[in-house]
Amino acid sequence: MNLTLEVWRQxxxxxxxxxxxxxxxxxxxxxxxxxxxxxxxxxxxxxGEEPVAFDHDCREGICGSCGIMIDGRxxxxxxxxxxxxxxxxxxxxxxRIVVEPFRAKPFPVIRDLIVxxxxxxxxxxxxxxxxxxxxxxxxxxxxxxxxxAVDEAFDAATCIGCGAxxxxxxxxxxxxxxxxxxxxxxxxxxxxxxxxxxxxxxxxKMDLEGFGSCSNTYACEAECPKEISVSNIARMNxxxxxxxxxxxx
Amino acid sequence: xxxxxRIPSGPIEKQWDAHRFxxxxxxxxxxxxxxxxxxxxxxxxxxxxxxxxxxxxxxTAFSYHxxxxxxxxxxxxxxxxxxxxxxxxxxxxxxxxxxxxxxxxYRAREANVYRLAQVSGNIIDQCVAQGVPFAREYGGLLDNxxxxxxxxxxxxYARGQTGQQLLLGAYSQLSRHIGAGTVKFxxxxxxxxxVLVSGRARGIVVRNxxxxxxxxxxxxxxxxxxxxxxxAFYLSTMAKASNATAIWRAHKxxxxxxNACYTQIHPTCIPVSGDYQSKLTLMxxxxxxxxxxxxxxxxxDSRSPEDIPEExxxxxxxxxxxxxxxxxxxxVASRRAKEMCDKGLGVGPTKTAVYLDFKDAIDRNGKxxxxxxxxxxxxxxxxxxxxxPYSTPMRIYPAVHYxxxxxxxxxNLMSTIPGMFVLxxxxxxxxxxxxxxxxxxxxGLADGYxxxxxxxxxYLATTTFDPVDESHVEFAGALEAAQGLTERxxxxxxxxxxxxxxxALGKTMWENVGxxxxxxxxxxxxxxxxxxxxxxxxxxxxxxxxxxxxxEVERAGRVVDFLELGEFMARDALHRExxxxxxxxxxxxxxxxxxxxxxxDFSYVAAWEFGGDGREPKxxxxxxxxxxxxxxxxxxx
Ligand SMILES: Cc1cc2nc3c(=O)[nH]c(=O)nc-3n(C[C@H](O)[C@H](O)[C@H](O)COP(=O)(O)OP(=O)(O)OC[C@H]3O[C@@H](n4cnc5c(N)ncnc54)[C@H](O)[C@@H]3O)c2cc1C
Ligand code: FES
Numbered sequence: 001m002n003l004t005l006e007v008w009r010q011x012x013x014x015x016x017x018x019x020x021x022x023x024x025x026x027x028x029x030x031x032x033x034x035x036x037x038x039x040x041x042x043x044x045x046x047x048g049e050e051p052v053a054f055d056h057d058c059r060e061g062i063c064g065s066c067g068i069m070i071d072g073r074x075x076x077x078x079x080x081x082x083x084x085x086x087x088x089x090x091x092x093x094x095x096r097i098v099v100e101p102f103r104a105k106p107f108p109v110i111r112d113l114i115v116x117x118x119x120x121x122x123x124x125x126x127x128x129x130x131x132x133x134x135x136x137x138x139x140x141x142x143x144x145x146x147x148x149a150v151d152e153a154f155d156a157a158t159c160i161g162c163g164a165x166x167x168x169x170x171x172x173x174x175x176x177x178x179x180x181x182x183x184x185x186x187x188x189x190x191x192x193x194x195x196x197x198x199x200x201x202x203x204x205k206m207d208l209e210g211f212g213s214c215s216n217t218y219a220c221e222a223e224c225p226k227e228i229s230v231s232n233i234a235r236m237n238x239x240x241x242x243x244x245x246x247x248x249x
Numbered sequence: 250x251x252x253x254x255r256i257p258s259g260p261i262e263k264q265w266d267a268h269r270f271x272x273x274x275x276x277x278x279x280x281x282x283x284x285x286x287x288x289x290x291x292x293x294x295x296x297x298x299x300x301x302x303x304x305x306x307x308x309t310a311f312s313y314h315x316x317x318x319x320x321x322x323x324x325x326x327x328x329x330x331x332x333x334x335x336x337x338x339x340x341x342x343x344x345x346x347x348x349x350x351x352x353x354x355y356r357a358r359e360a361n362v363y364r365l366a367q368v369s370g371n372i373i374d375q376c377v378a379q380g381v382p383f384a385r386e387y388g389g390l391l392d393n394x395x396x397x398x399x400x401x402x403x404x405x406y407a408r409g410q411t412g413q414q415l416l417l418g419a420y421s422q423l424s425r426h427i428g429a430g431t432v433k434f435x436x437x438x439x440x441x442x443x444v445l446v447s448g449r450a451r452g453i454v455v456r457n458x459x460x461x462x463x464x465x466x467x468x469x470x471x472x473x474x475x476x477x478x479x480x481a482f483y484l485s486t487m488a489k490a491s492n493a494t495a496i497w498r499a500h501k502x503x504x505x506x507x508n509a510c511y512t513q514i515h516p517t518c519i520p521v522s523g524d525y526q527s528k529l530t531l532m533x534x535x536x537x538x539x540x541x542x543x544x545x546x547x548x549x550d551s552r553s554p555e556d557i558p559e560e561x562x563x564x565x566x567x568x569x570x571x572x573x574x575x576x577x578x579x580x581v582a583s584r585r586a587k588e589m590c591d592k593g594l595g596v597g598p599t600k601t602a603v604y605l606d607f608k609d610a611i612d613r614n615g616k617x618x619x620x621x622x623x624x625x626x627x628x629x630x631x632x633x634x635x636x637x638p639y640s641t642p643m644r645i646y647p648a649v650h651y652x653x654x655x656x657x658x659x660x661n662l663m664s665t666i667p668g669m670f671v672l673x674x675x676x677x678x679x680x681x682x683x684x685x686x687x688x689x690x691x692x693g694l695a696d697g698y699x700x701x702x703x704x705x706x707x708y709l710a711t712t713t714f715d716p717v718d719e720s721h722v723e724f725a726g727a728l729e730a731a732q733g734l735t736e737r738x739x740x741x742x743x744x745x746x747x748x749x750x751x752x753a754l755g756k757t758m759w760e761n762v763g764x765x766x767x768x769x770x771x772x773x774x775x776x777x778x779x780x781x782x783x784x785x786x787x788x789x790x791x792x793x794x795x796x797x798x799x800x801e802v803e804r805a806g807r808v809v810d811f812l813e814l815g816e817f818m819a820r821d822a823l824h825r826e827x828x829x830x831x832x833x834x835x836x837x838x839x840x841x842x843x844x845x846x847x848x849x850d851f852s853y854v855a856a857w858e859f860g861g862d863g864r865e866p867k868x869x870x871x872x873x874x875x876x877x878x879x880x881x882x883x884x885x886x
Contacts, residue, residue: 028523028525030635031523031526032527042748045746045792046746048792050792051792051800055315057314057488058323058489060324060530062324062413063318063319063320063488064319064323065314065315081632087632087635089635110459110798111798114798116315118315118436121316121317121424121436124420124421125425128421129379129380129421131425132375132379132422133303134375135303135375137371137377137378138374138378139374140376140391141333141335141390141391144385144388144390146385146389147385153380154408154414158410158413161318184380190378190379190380
C-alpha cells in the first residue's frame with residue numbers, strides 16, 4: 001500500500017506546531033499503524049531528519065501508551081482497539097490519512113504526537129485507591145463477592161488510561177476515565193469505607209485539572225479501546241449524589 | 250570478592266522467620282531520615298516503593314514511563330500462583346517449592362524458592378484488599394485454574410489481564426503515597442548511571458527524557474526494579490522500551506551479573522510475518538490445554554491445513570511425550586518446534602511456524618465453549634493475522650519471553666554493591682534455568698511487598714552513613730560520563746540507523762544464543778557481536794541533540810548496552826557446558842534429544858564480575874546444594 005500522511009509536527013510544548021505531508025510506500029496490510037509510522041521514521045532517520053515522536057510500548061493494546069487521532073478519530077476508524085492494534089488493512093491503497101495528537105487542555109503536547117497525560121495520574125492520586133497498608137490483609141476468601149459484582153468491577157477496571165475518551169469528547173471531559181475507577185471500587189466491598197470521599201475528591205480533582213463536563217454525547221464510549229460503558233458515568237453521578245443527599249447533612 | 254549468599258541456617262521452613270527476627274530494625278522515628286531511591290515502578294518497584302513508604306521511609310521513585318501504570322508488567326496475561334489450596338487438591342508451600350525447583354531444572358537456590366512459596370499466599374490477600382478483581386466462582390469465592398502444566402490448580406487470574414489488574418493495584422497504593430506526598434515520583438526519567446561513594450550505592454543520575462537534562466539524586470540506598478533484558482534479541486514479547494541499561498551500567502560499576510544465558514523462549518507466539526515487524530505477540534499458554542500442535546509429515550506441503558488428511562499429519566508432541574503431550578513445559582515445546590522447522594517441516598509463508606489446531610475441541614464441545622474460554626485470544630489472533638482460528642488452525646512459533654538471569658543478589662536481595670538492591674525480573678533469583686508460568690508476577694510482588702521491607706531495614710540500621718549529597722564529586726563524575734556518552738553518539742554521524750544495529754544484534758542472538766546453542770555458534774556470535782559493536786561506534790547515525798525529547802537518542806543509549814550484554818550472554822552460554830532448562834547446548838543431550846544436565850561440574854550460579862571495557866568478565870561461582878529436592882532428570886514422556 002502507498003499512503004499520504006498529514007502528520008502534526010511540534011517541537012515542544014512552547015513552540016507552535018503544524019501539519020507536514022509525507023508519503024510512505026509498500027506498506028504491508030498486515031502491519032500495524034505504529035509499524036507503518038516506524039517505516040516513515042526509518043525513512044526520516046536515514047535522511048538525517050528528526051523522526052515523528054509518538055508514545056508506545058506494549059504494542060498489544062494494554063499499556064495505554066499509544067494514542068493518536070487518526071482522521072479525527074481517537075485510535076482510528078476501528079472499534080474497540082488501541083492505535084497499536086489497528087492494522088493497515090483497515091485503510092485503502094492511496095488513502096490520505098490525518099495523524100494528530102490527542103487534543104485537550106489537560107493534555108499538553110510534549111512533542112509531535114506525544115501528550116502529557118499525568119493529569120490522569122493526579123486524579124488517581126486524589127482518591128482512586130483503597131487505603132490498605134502492606135501486611136495485615138485478611139484472607140483473600142474472607143469476604144465472598146458475588147461473581148456478577150466482580151465481573152462488573154472488572155469491566156470497569158480494564159480501563160487502560162489512554163485518554164481516548166477525553167480526546168473524543170467535544171468538552172474534553174474525563175468522566176469516563178474517572179467513572180471507570182469510581183465504579184470499579186464502588187462495586188467491591190473493599191471499596192466501601194472510602195466510597196464517599198473517593199468520588200468527591202476525584203471529581204473535584206478532575207475539574208481542577210481543567211477537564212470539561214459531561215454532556216452525555218457518548219463519544220467516549222464509542223472510541224474507548226476497551227469499550228467501557230457510559231453506564232459507569234451514571235453510577236459515578238449516583239455515587240456523587242448519594243454523598244450530597246445522604247451523607248452530607 | 251567472595252560471594253556471600255547469606256542463606257540462613259536451620260530447617261528450610263523456619264529460615265525466613267528466623268532471619269526476619271535476626272534482622273536489625275530501624276527505629277520508627279528514624280525511618281523518615283533514611284532516603285531510598287526506587288528505580289522502576291512495575292510490579293516489583295511499585296509494590297516496594299509503596300510498602301517502604303507505608304513503613305515511613307523517605308522514598309523517591311523513577312520510571313522512564315509517563316506513568317507507573319504503563320510498565321511492562323501490565324501485559325502479563327495468564328495469572329499468579331499461590332499455594333492457598335483453595336481447590337483442596339493437595340497444594341502446599343512445599344509442593345510449590347518442589348515444582349519451582351524442579352521446573353527450574355535444579356539451578357535455583359532452595360532457600361529463596363521456599364521463601365517465595367511461603368509468602369505468596371499473602372500476596373493474594375494483599376491484592377484482594379486493594380480491590381484487585383480476581384475471577385470468582387458463583388458462590389463468591391476465588392477461582393483457581395491449573396496453568397503451565399501444573400498438576401494442581403493454584404493460579405489466580407483476572408481474565409486474560411492478570412498483570413494489568415495486579416499492576417493497577419500496586420499503582421493505586423503508590424498513587425496513594427504520591428498524593429499524600431510520602432513518595433516523590435519522577436516520570437519520564439531514565440537512570441543512566443549508578444553513583445557509588447566509598448564503595449556504597451549512594452545515588453543515581455537520570456536523564457529527563459522530555460528536556461534531555463541530566464539530574465542527580467542522592468540517597469542511603471538504591472533499589473533497581475527495572476525488568477528483564479529479553480530485548481537483546483530485538484524481537485521478543487517484551488514491551489518496545491524494555492531495556493537493560495540500569496542493570497548493565499550497575500554491573501559495570503561492580504554488581505555481579507548471574508546466569509545471563511538463562512532465557513525463556515515461549516512456545517506459543519504469533520510468528521514473524523515480515524521485516525516491518527516490531528515485536529512478537531504472546532498467545533497465552535492456556536491454549537495448549539485444548540489446542541493440538543501438528544505439522545505435515547511431508548516437507549513443503551503446500552496444501553492448506555484443512556486439506557491435509559489425519560494420517561499425513563504429525564502431532565509430534567503427542568508422539569514424543571505420550572503422557573504430557575501438548576502440555577510439556579515451555580522449554581521442551583519450544584525446542585521441538587524449532588527442531589521440526591529446522592528439518593523443513595514448518596508451515597506458513599516463512600516456514601517457521603507449526604499449527605495449533607482447535608478443530609477437535611470445537612467438534613467435541615462446540616464453538617461457543619471455545620469462544621467463552623479463549624474468545625479474546627482468538628480475536629487478537631484474527632486482528633493480527635487476518636485469519637480466523639475457528640475455521641483454520643493458528644500458526645505459532647516460539648519467541649523470547651523472559652530472562653531468568655539478572656543481577657546477582659543475596660538472600661536479602663542485595664547485590665554485590667552494598668546498598669544496591671535488585672527486585673523482580675531484574676535479579677537472577679528464584680527461577681533457576683527455566684521459569685514456570687504464573688511465577689514472575691508472584692516473585693516481583695513477593696520481592697516488593699514482603700521481602701525488601703524487612704531486609705533493607707537491616708542494611709540501613711547496621712550501616713554508618715557518611716553525609717553525602719548531590720554536590721559530592723562522584724555525582725559530578727557520573728554526570729560527566731553520561732553526558733560524554735550522549736555527545737559521543739551524536740558526533741558519529743555515520744550511515745546506519747540505531748534500529749539497523751539492534752536488528753542485526755537480534756538476528757545473531759536468535760540464531761546462535763537462542764533455543765539451540767553450540768560451541769561454534771556461540772564463538773561466532775561473540776566475534777560477530779564484537780564486530781557489530783565496532784561498526785556501531787564508527788557508523789551509527791543518531792538523529793537528535795542533547796536537549797529535548799529525542800527517541801533516537803534514547804534508543805541509541807539502550808542499544809549501546811545491548812551490544813555489550815549480547816556478547817556477555819553468549820559468553821555465559823559458552824562457558825556452561827551442559828543443557829538445563831532454557832539453556833540447551835546441542836552437544837549435551839540425551840539420545841532422544843532431551844536436555845542433559847551436568848550436576849557434577851555445573852551445579853552453581855555463575856556470577857560474573859565486569860572485567861573492564863572489551864575485556865573478559867571474571868567468573869565467581871555460588872555452589873548450589875539441594876537438601877530437600879533431589880536433582881533428577883526431568884521426564885515428561
Ligand atoms: C506478554 C507477557 C505475558 C506475561 N505473562 C505472565 C503471567 O501470566 N504470569 C507471570 O507470572 N508472569 C508473566 N510474564 C512475566 C512478567 O510479566 C514480568 O516478568 C514481570 O511483570 C516483570 O515485572 P518487573 O516489575 O520486574 O518489571 P517491569 O514491569 O518490566 O517494570 C520495569 C520498570 O522499570 C522502569 N525502568 C527500567 N529501566 C529503567 C531505567 N533505566 N530508568 C528508569 N526506569 C527504568 C520501567 O519504566 C518500569 O517502570 C509475562 C511477560 C510477558 C512479556
Ligand atoms: S502501545 Fe500499549 S496500548 Fe498501544
